[in-house]
Amino acid sequence: MxxxxxxxxxxxxxxxxxxxxxxxxxxxxxxxxxxxxxxxxxxxxxxxxxxxxxxxxxxxxxxxxxxxxxxxxxxxxxxxxxxxxxxxxxxxxxxxxxxxxxxxxxxxxxxxxxxxxxxxxxxxxxxxxxxxxxxxxxxxxxxxxxxxxxxxxxxxxxxxxxxxxxxxxxxxxxxxxxxxxxxxxxxxxxxxxxxxxxxxxxxxxxxxxxxxxxxxxxxxxxxxxxxxxxxxxxxxxxxxxxxxxxxxxxxxxxxxRADEAIQTAGATVVPSEIERTLRTLEGVADAAVVGLPAPGVGRLVAALIEPVRPGCLDAATLRAAAADLFAPAHRPRLWFAGTIARTSSGKIARAEVERRLASGEVPRV
CATH class of the missing domain: 3.40.50.12780 (ANL, N-terminal domain)
Known part of the structure; x- marks a missing residue:
């Protein structure tokens, strides 16, 4: 049996x-x-x-x-x-x-x-x-x-x-x-x-x-x-x-990771690499990067930032930093601020982060 x-x-x-x-x-x-x-x-x-x-x-x-x-x-x-x-x-x-x-x-x-x-x-x-x-x-x-x-x-x-x-x-x-x-x-x-x-x-x-x-x-x-x-x-x-x-x-x-890659405008973006760099920025406690659907380019690179303290970062500062750090196709185009959803073991829950960003539950920076 x-x-x-x-x-x-x-x-x-x-x-x-x-x-x-x-x-x-x-x-x-x-x-x-x-x-x-x-x-x-x-x-x-x-x-x-x-x-x-x-x-x-x-x-x-x-x-x-x-x-x-x-x-x-x-x-x-x-x-x-x-x-x-x-x-x-x-x-x-x-x-x-x-x-x-x-x-x-x-x-x-x-x-x-x-x-x-x-x-x-x-x-x-x-x-x-x-x-x-x-x-x-x-x-x-x-x-x-x-x-x-x-x-x-x-x-x-x-x-x-x-x-x-x-x-x-x-x-x-x-x-x-x-x-x-x-x-x-x-x-x-x-x-x-x-x-x-x-x-x-x-x-x-x-x-x-x-x-x-x-x-x-x-x-x-x-x-x-x-x-x-x-x-x-x-x-x-x-x-x-x-x-x-x-x-x-x-x-x-x-x-x-195998299922993380974002295809955007003909480029392949690996979220963990972008996140690793974003975490080095002043005022960033943590970061999660996902792809949000976008007609014509496949997906847009979106970054959810957990700031060190509320209001310490703005979109202009983040975009300027991204322009210095990343090739154009790899720069986040959409910026959000809030708490990053995680699995029970503490990993980034990417599917849930993507859902929250796409639904408007998390405010844009």
Whole structure:
């Protein structure tokens, strides 16, 4: 008889994960922040679609640009990387890992799976007086540093998006070892940077860039998706989710996620590259770039700015800065100011940002 993935509520984790794993069932932690229709669709998928042979864990893609997908994997595909993670972080027997992202996030679920095999004890919270380690996104890590909410932190594992250089510098100044990594729910760890010199292949992984697409050969790859297809592609032992990058002197630079690119007036614009530059401007706390439909050119590049304080930026200042920083096709043409929508793991929720800008819910600068 085929096994089915068992949905559990976030508040039931991590205790129920251990019970389900011991019984040989495949758990999936639901996200309580999902819209009702997304939740209904996921539950319907789980009820109708048996898990593939060998599946022991189910995790979710971030849903940053589309509806989340269910990724299934063996336990070994995660467990093989536990020793490398422990070496990189210098884990000790009594360590506690702070996990600010919800257990529905694949990065948090990884650490919960690690804890079941005598890894660091997990603490699902935004702050902790006990935590000595951290695992989460740069957004969560920056918040922890800003709040001083984890005074005993010794090392941090940070992934999900590019880590701003100033956050690494601040952490190091506080004596916190930082290990940044690039990966995906489908691929797990692909590359890491533990000294600020750039991403290099994670232990056990081979990396290749074909054209501008990142491929990996790895023992940490998932089995694929439950039901609906996704961006995971296979070419023999090599796999890719379509993310773009450059590989020079064994250092990987991730230039964009597979589903982010904006086609505008014959040019291809990678939002993460524009965002990275916008964040360097005075008065900009954060930035999100999306494409809004525009007849004749495909899409217009639009930037949503989170200002350091309300009213500190105006359109003329932003346009002048963009003219100095970007080629004409890559300059944002529409500017907005407001709060950036994020996924539960802290990544930019691009589909929701685009919807809010297109609907007029966010004011123009």
């Amino acid at each position: 085929s096994a089915f993935v068992v949905p559990i509520e976030a508040r039931e984790a991590p205790a129920r994960l251990a019970v389900l794993r011991r019984s040989g069932r495949v758990p999936l932690v639901l996200d309580e922040r999902w819209p009702a229709q997304v939740r209904a669709d996921i539950l319907s998928l789980l009820a109708q679609t048996p898990a593939p042979d060998g599946a022991e864990w189910a995790a979710l893609t971030s849903g940053s640009s589309a509806a989340p997908r269910v990724v299934v994997r063996t336990h070994a595909s995660w467990a093989r990387s536990f020793p490398a993670v422990e070496r990189l972080l210098g884990t000790l027997p009594d360590d506690v890992v702070l996990l600010p992202a919800p257990p529905s996030s694949s990065l948090t679920l990884f650490s919960l799976a690690h804890a079941l095999e005598r890894g660091p004890a997990p603490e699902l919270a935004a702050t902790s007086s006990r935590a000595t380690l951290f695992h989460g996104t740069p957004t969560h890590f920056a918040a922890v540093l800003a709040s001083g909410g984890a005074p005993r932190l010794r090392a941090a594992l940070v992934g999900g998006m590019t880590l701003p250089a100033d956050i690494r510098v601040e952490a190091l100044a506080r004596g916190i070892r930082v290990v940044e990594y690039y990966g995906a729910a489908e691929l797990s760890f692909v590359a890491f940077d533990d000294d600020g010199t750039g991403l290099r292949a994670f232990p056990g992984v081979q990396i290749a860039v074909r054209g501008d697409v990142i491929w990996a050969r790895s023992p940490y790859i998932s089995l694929g998706y439950l039901g609906a297809p996704g961006p995971l592609r296979r070419d023999g032992a090599w796999v890719s989710v379509g993310d773009r990058g450059e590989l020079r002197d064994d250092r990987l630079r991730v230039t964009g």
